[in-house]
Amino acid sequence: xxxxxxxxxxxxxxxxxxxxxxxxxxxxxxxxxxxxxxxxxxxxxxxxxxxxxxxxxxxxxxxxxxxxxxxxxxxxxxxxxxxxxxxxxxxxxxxxxxxxxxxxxxxxxxxxxxxxxxxxxxxxxxxxxxxxxxxxxxxxxxxxxxxxxxxxxxxxxxxxxxxxxxxxxxxxxxxxxxxxxxxxxxxxxxxxxxxxxxxxxxxxxxxxxxxxxxxxxxxxxxxxxxxxxxxxxxxxxxxxxxxxxxxxxxxxxxxxxxxxxxxxxxxxxxxxxxxxxxxxxxxxxxxxxxxxxxxxxxxxxxxxxxx
Numbered sequence: 451x452x453x454x455x456x457x458x459x460x461x462x463x464x465x466x467x468x469x470x471x472x473x474x475x476x477x478x479x480x481x482x483x484x485x486x487x488x489x490x491x492x493x494x495x496x497x498x499x500x501x502x503x504x505x506x507x508x509x510x511x512x513x514x515x516x517x518x519x520x521x522x523x524x525x526x527x528x529x530x531x532x533x534x535x536x537x538x539x540x541x542x543x544x545x546x547x548x549x550x551x552x553x554x555x556x557x558x559x560x561x562x563x564x565x566x567x568x569x570x571x572x573x574x575x576x577x578x579x580x581x582x583x584x585x586x587x588x589x590x591x592x593x594x595x596x597x598x599x600x601x602x603x604x605x606x607x608x609x610x611x612x613x614x615x616x617x618x619x620x621x622x623x624x625x626x627x628x629x630x631x632x633x634x635x636x637x638x639x640x641x642x643x644x645x646x647x648x649x650x651x652x653x654x655x656x657x658x659x660x661x662x663x664x665x666x667x668x669x670x671x672x673x674x675x676x677x678x679x680x681x682x683x684x685x686x687x688x689x690x691x692x693x694x695x696x697x698x699x700x701x702x703x704x705x706x707x708x709x710x711x712x713x714x715x716x717x718x719x720x721x722x723x724x725x726x727x728x729x730x731x732x733x734x735x736x737x738x739x740x741x742x743x744x745x746x747x748x749x750x751x752x753x754x755x756x757x
Contacts, residue, residue, distance in 0.1 A: 452532040455573070460492035461566025465559040466751035467544040468551035468598035469633070469723045472672075473683030473714040474664035480551075480598035480605045481672075481725075483631060484749035485544050487552075489518055489559040493567065494535035504542035505552070516540075517553060521560020521589060526567070528585060529574055533567075547639035549717035554595035557586040558754055562600075566756040582754070587618035595717065602753030604672050623669065625750050629676050632730040634702060634722040634743035645692050645718040657686035676727030679712035683725070689715050696720045702741045706734060 467485040471477070500512040500519060510516060514523075518540055526532055540559075544552045565577035577585070579600060586596035593607040597620035604623040609616050664684050671678035692715065693700035699720040706713035706724060711734055716723040722743065724730055735745040 452527065452530060453573075455493050455526070455531050455533050455567055455571050457493045457495045457534060459567055459570045460490065461563055461570050461756060463489045463559045463562045463566060464755040465489070465555045465562065465599050466602065466753070467555060468595045469549070469716040469721075470551065470594040470598070471685070471688065471714065471717060472604075472668055472723070472725070473685040473689070473712075474661040474687070475594075475606075475668055476661070476685075476688050477592045477594055478607050479665065479668060480594035480607065481625070481631070482598045482602045482604075482751040482753065483550065483633065484751040485550065485633075485746075486751070487544050487555050487559055488541040489563050490539045491522060491563045491567065492537045493533045494537055496535040498535060499537045501537075501539045502542060503540065505544060506542060506546040509546070517556040517589070518560040518563070521557045521586070522564045522567075524589075525561040525564025525577060525585060528581065529564070529568055529577065531568065531574060545635055545721070548635055549640065549715065549719045549721045550633065550635070551595035551599060551717065554586065554590050555599050557589035558582065558596055558599040561585050562754045562756050569756075576756075583620050584618050588616075593618040593620055600754055602751055604750070606669065623673050625672055626674060626676050626727075628727045629672065629679075629725055629750065630727075630729050630747065631750060632724045632726075632735070632745055632747050633716060634724070634738040634741075634745050636698065636720050636743050638698075638720055640696065640718055640720045645695060648691050648695060649688055650691060653687055661685060661687045672725075676725075679725050679727065680707070680710060683712040683714050685714065692719065698741050698743075702738060702743060705737060705741075709734060709737075
């Protein structure tokens, strides 16, 4: 039996985009990027109203099927609470279906909003950071994007199977202050489910060893030695298998890397992420434009903000 939160309490949440994999760290490395969605929710005496402004405003459901609504209710239920009604306002800036963690951000924002409502009510403790990582990762099925949006900066994540349940774990990395990020966003969209289906069940041992070394090196490059970023972002496990389905993305990554820039497919694509020890030069940005991408320099972001 759930306890009801009182009507008239509200909270505001700001959550960053994220990029997963960073080349070799398939499903285990992620980084938060300074593109933010904002959510405001107020409890009411009855009913549900959902207002969406910005990205994909005309594509997402405006009822209980909205991912943020589902995440809010899930977070409240986890704490033993529910609401009689609520008004939700979402201001979306993170591009949808572009490999920038929009669905993870929606899950995090809903759970963080639930945490904010619990705190504002004065009758329950907010959700812990570990709970936010676990619950948001359950929506995603893997923790890299979700943990980056919760914790901010860069993250290393892993999954443990205990008591017939996946336990999602994450630890933050302090990104070297010289590292800057640029995203190249196309107009085309991509389905994570589709691109994940392109991956083989088995890979050559040499490729597995290669990615193990590069993923370990990525931690060094991100935290203490950005000069290693180009080598640290080499991948043989997922990007080559997805290349044919995302021709312009694969071509842009190859062209940028040929010029010495640490370019990777952002998550499942089709956006491209470039990390470097200095801002990306104008000729590299122009190259992205030639391939049909919009370049944007973004900060390495902090984690979700509540209140």
